[in-house]
Amino acid sequence: MSEIVSKTNTGRFFEDFRLGETIVHATPRTVRAGDGPLYTALYGTRFAVQSSDAFAQAIGYPAAPVDDLLVFHIVFGKTVPDISLNAVANLGYADGRFLRPVYAGDTLSTTSEVIGLKQTSAGDAGIVYVRSIGRNQDGEIVLSYARWVLVRKRHPGTPAHAEQVPELPKAVTPEQLGQGCPALELTAYDDGLSGSTFRWGDYVVGERIDHVDGITVEEAEHQLATRLYQNTARVHFDAYAARETRFGKRLIYGGHVISLARALSFNGLGNAFHIAAINGGRHVAPLFAGDTVYAWSEVLEVAELPGRQDVGALRLRLVATKNRPCGEYPLRLGDGYADGVILDFDYWALLPR
Amino acid sequence: MSEIVSKTNTGRFFEDFRLGETIVHATPRTVRAGDGPLYTALYGTRFAVQSSDAFAQAIGYPAAPVDDLLVFHIVFGKTVPDISLNAVANLGYADGRFLRPVYAGDTLSTTSEVIGLKQTSAGDAGIVYVRSIGRNQDGEIVLSYARWVLVRKRHPGTPAHAEQVPELPKAVTPEQLGQGCPALELTAYDDGLSGSTFRWGDYVVGERIDHVDGITVEEAEHQLATRLYQNTARVHFDAYAARETRFGKRLIYGGHVISLARALSFNGLGNAFHIAAINGGRHVAPLFAGDTVYAWSEVLEVAELPGRQDVGALRLRLVATKNRPCGEYPLRLGDGYADGVILDFDYWALLPR
Amino acid sequence: MSEIVSKTNTGRFFEDFRLGETIVHATPRTVRAGDGPLYTALYGTRFAVQSSDAFAQAIGYPAAPVDDLLVFHIVFGKTVPDISLNAVANLGYADGRFLRPVYAGDTLSTTSEVIGLKQTSAGDAGIVYVRSIGRNQDGEIVLSYARWVLVRKRHPGTPAHAEQVPELPKAVTPEQLGQGCPALELTAYDDGLSGSTFRWGDYVVGERIDHVDGITVEEAEHQLATRLYQNTARVHFDAYAARETRFGKRLIYGGHVISLARALSFNGLGNAFHIAAINGGRHVAPLFAGDTVYAWSEVLEVAELPGRQDVGALRLRLVATKNRPCGEYPLRLGDGYADGVILDFDYWALLPR
Structure with a gap:
């Protein structure tokens, strides 16, 4: 069966990333009325806006929004099979902005742009910088953040990419x-x-x-x-x-x-x-x-x-x-x-x- | 930073309760379509009325009501930060009445009235009696129950409250x-x-x-x-x-x-x-x-x-x-x-x- | 209290099954918007059709259908108190067909027909063959499958049922x-x-x-x-x-x-x-x-x-x-x-x- 293409995703290695490419991540995910209770059961979160439709509606939301970190984890989770399956370490986040509330019923999907690449001096791995963007079913951006991870190389001897390290803000500005x-x-x-x-x-x-x-x-x-x-x-x-x-x-x-x-x-x-x-x-x-x-x-x-x-x-x-x-x-x-x-x-x- | 007020809730001690006061508890909670399945997963409950919309509707409910004990636990949970964070023991319940069905989508909130106080003979703690009332988003009472807990004193030497022990029924009557x-x-x-x-x-x-x-x-x-x-x-x-x-x-x-x-x-x-x-x-x-x-x-x-x-x-x-x-x-x-x-x-x- | 009928279900033994009888299983169950997230949390399933309303709707579903195996487990679960509470072993499945998508809000119930009985040579147990059928709230069949289990006899000495082993297909045909x-x-x-x-x-x-x-x-x-x-x-x-x-x-x-x-x-x-x-x-x-x-x-x-x-x-x-x-x-x-x-x-x- 040597002619059969392997169907298994073994994840990308450092060599597989190209600066500027945009990766569409799999498995859009509808946030459901069950996600909130599960999130509550997992963490015991008690912020009233996310806990109560009545509270949220009284102050101007159409309904209780989904917890921001639940949105972050769902958007992030989609990137793992493409970005960090062969990661050695998750090095950092920056410039994460929550740009629109998410409500039960919204469907989230994620894309990532490769915004930086830098091989380690040892030559057996490299840092991959991505900007990941989570969108709802209408294509509106709900979350945008940069992340960098140390990813193994498939072959330590492969020539290095041209190095490019993105400039990322130390903090998002109040504006x-x-x-x-x-x-x-x-x-x-x-x-x-x-x-x-x-x-x-x-x-x-x-x-x-x-x-x-x-x-x-x-x-x-x-x-x-x-x-x-x-x-x-x-x-x-x-x-x-x-x-x-x-x-x-x-x-x-x-x-x-x-x-x-x-x-x-x-x-x-x-x-x-x-x-x-x-x-x-x-x-x-x-x-x-x-x-x-x-x-x-x-x-x-x-x-x-x-x-x-x-x-x-x-x-x-x-x-x-x-x-x-x-x-x-x-x-x-x-x-x-x-x-x-x-x-x-x-x-x-x-x-x- | 000695001028900054501590923002952390360390809970009330026995001295902090006043007879007749009503405490508004935090974090109203919308019961969602995910709470029923989670409750089922936690306990394996099988009562048909709560399990099946079709069964419930056939006998006259608008939809399957939420399990009564789930309502109890949610209403009860809200009282903990204000009533029993410094409790030594949860001593008893009485006169609990479920007064209205709760459905997914309802928002529950709780208030408690202090209906009794009795310091222990040792003087380092006291029994606090409260009547806790759970309401839905329309202010309708869904659950009312009395509870008494043994709560530590902040300072064992503080003079005791005037003692008052409420009369509570041994059982709710069929009427x-x-x-x-x-x-x-x-x-x-x-x-x-x-x-x-x-x-x-x-x-x-x-x-x-x-x-x-x-x-x-x-x-x-x-x-x-x-x-x-x-x-x-x-x-x-x-x-x-x-x-x-x-x-x-x-x-x-x-x-x-x-x-x-x-x-x-x-x-x-x-x-x-x-x-x-x-x-x-x-x-x-x-x-x-x-x-x-x-x-x-x-x-x-x-x-x-x-x-x-x-x-x-x-x-x-x-x-x-x-x-x-x-x-x-x-x-x-x-x-x-x-x-x-x-x-x-x-x-x-x-x-x- | 010898006149009181025991209210506890101890399950059927091999002698209790009759060829051709249909057993109505208890506790219809509405599949809720919380079941999908729980199923995802339990298994990490990532098939896009079940995960995303938007994906499912784009290709022609009215909404994301419930995972087929969640349907199977719910339909199966109902049979346990009546079929396999006294089972020694779950021997096999055959001819299982998923006949209609299930969506959040549907209520599932199950019946089983006894389609075969065969006592073991030791005489202390027997194989019970059932065809279990899961239906939605409109009575439409969503799942049909055969299953056989080895069930203990209440009394090893009881005479055996007439033996009947059903013919079951080795595989469902593409048609x-x-x-x-x-x-x-x-x-x-x-x-x-x-x-x-x-x-x-x-x-x-x-x-x-x-x-x-x-x-x-x-x-x-x-x-x-x-x-x-x-x-x-x-x-x-x-x-x-x-x-x-x-x-x-x-x-x-x-x-x-x-x-x-x-x-x-x-x-x-x-x-x-x-x-x-x-x-x-x-x-x-x-x-x-x-x-x-x-x-x-x-x-x-x-x-x-x-x-x-x-x-x-x-x-x-x-x-x-x-x-x-x-x-x-x-x-x-x-x-x-x-x-x-x-x-x-x-x-x-x-x-x-």
Whole structure:
């Protein structure tokens, strides 16, 4: 049967990427009325806007929008078979912008443009930079973000691509925020129901918040989550193959950590209902089943949105740890990260003014 | 940053409650078309009315109502951050009445009135009695119940509140039942599809039913369930902190046990489709992941509903055990409960006549 | 209380079945917008037609149909309390035909006709052959399949039934396929979005495909799945009772294995979007939590569908293994199955031409 073309996708290697090419990713996915409850069951998220149609409608949404990170994970998941099946490491995110709310019934699909390529000095792998764009069924962009991953080469000896490293902003500017949030009727925003009396104006730069609670993660949970996003990265699912890896066990999808930390952050940031932008993010250390995740936040910037009186933006650093409560706000240790830190995430959230 | 107000909710202590005050709980929650399947996946419930739109519509519901205990857990979950974050123990329930069916699309919110306060003799904690009320998006009451919990004091030396213990009924009376169940078209009630030929009139006081089957509970399952209800009690989620506790591990939410036992009770009570009232309930012993839950029921009363020929009520004692099958109906041992008993639950169910 | 009829269903024994009788199974089940996401979370399935309303509508479906195996498991689950509660083994399937798409909102119910009975030579059990039929709320047949199970006798000494073994086809014929798939508008079928450029005509008889990926199964996952299908077989849920069994632990529902293997098969069969028929299936060995499932496929037949130019059929053998990757296509070893093989499944899939 040597004439039969192999039908199996083994993923792209570094050599397979071409600068400027656009990859259409498979499996559009309709977000359904079941995705919200599953997301709630996985993380325990409690932001009122996403939880309640009645709350969302009172302030001007047509219905409760889908959690921003659920959108991120679904859009991201589609890229895995084409971008990162042979990735060594997921290096970073930048310039992530949520540009339109997503509602149950919307269908999401993703394309990625290769915006940079850089071979490692060892020559056996290279960094692939992509801009991934999630669209709804009407072709409208709901999310755009840049990501770079270290991808193995198929043959270490292959000549390198011409190197090109894209310039990416350190942070999304306030002018770019707010497209994912309609104009709100703030008089109807009920702090009793939202769970926090602290509005945008109550936070100050430098303020740090320990989110107090911890959540222990089980194998079944992160697998359910990662499959929900149709993310196929095998390191999350195959314990048999994992025995031969460095860690000897399954790794938890980094996005699962972001969602856990974000859900924990409700306690202290209960009105930070919308993630408007992702400035950057780094998965500092891996998380494994059985570990307990804690989180704390720091207010990096407080910004008005040009022309809007309803909401303001906080730039927040969200730090997650494992098996280390965050009362002492662990972050740095010398040049590196402190013990137990697993996530250093920089984003813009919107809050009512 | 000493001037910054802490944004984190550390929960109320006994001193923080005032008799007669009404607490608005956070995070209204729209019940979605995904909650039913998740509830089914968590417990395996098989009551036809909640499982099938076609069955429910044939007998007079506009659609399949949401499982009564799912409503209970969602309404209850909202109270946790305000009532029981510093609870030592959940002592009891009384006078719980399901007053209106809930359907997918309804938004639930909860308020609690403090109806009693009683400091312990040791002076380091007190019992808080609340009446919690769940409402839908139209403000209609769907569930009302009383609950009392033992809550720590912030400072053991604080003077005690004036003591007031509310009078609560030992059981809801038959006259109060049935508001959560529309008038039914019984000719369309199909015993083949419901899974039981035993109607209301076939049960007698004193009858005991071993529900035979057992379900082993996993950490991932009870965490998914408890988060689905947005219940934030940390004892259910934080294995790291639990190492220092009396049990050394996570506790399973008591409501999870009630739902497991209720689902098991289908085998013997297949037509007891609606929980009309909760007379009382006691979590006799904790449940942990890895334990197997069994259940049995005893018929305590058989009652007509005034003015209704379609349904009748059974007052049932539902007993759950762990790692002990219920063929011998374990309950009491001397003054206490028999080994393995974890739940003693007293409720009214409606069955077709 | 000796006069009280036991209300508990202990399941039928071999003596209780009568040739030709039709059993109405309990608990009709409305498939909801939450079932698709849960199914995705459990298996990671990525077939575009079931995943995306937009994709499905573009090619002629009114909406994304429910995954065929979800329909199978729900229809099958209803039969368990009546057919296989006292089963020793689930021996086989044949002549399974998916006859109509199922959509969220449809209500499924099941009846089974006893089409064969054959006592074992030992006389303590017998094989029960049933034809189970799943219908939607309009009474239309959505699935019909034959199944045979070995069921214990209540009393080994009971005289045997007259023996009758039904004739069942080795495979469904191509003429019978396609009723579960509407006429498709193939010009709108987008291989980029479907995730595979390989159409029906690209596969050849004898071709074998290693699906490469592996999924480790957790107790919580298979229990959630099996309860989602309202399948009550206690071997899947009761770890306490399982201690006394041959394996000493819970068994994973065989249908869970089929769904895992089917989801894995996307990598290589991404356009095989519809299961039109199940020709046969054998659960060769049990699967337990902690095991990792791999799969490979062989093309057994390539067939046109009479009168249809839109889709063609592949008859596929889908083999699942545990803790054994499938690069060498493990199947037979002497007269038996090779080590690690757990499923040998024979079905017809439809692909766009």
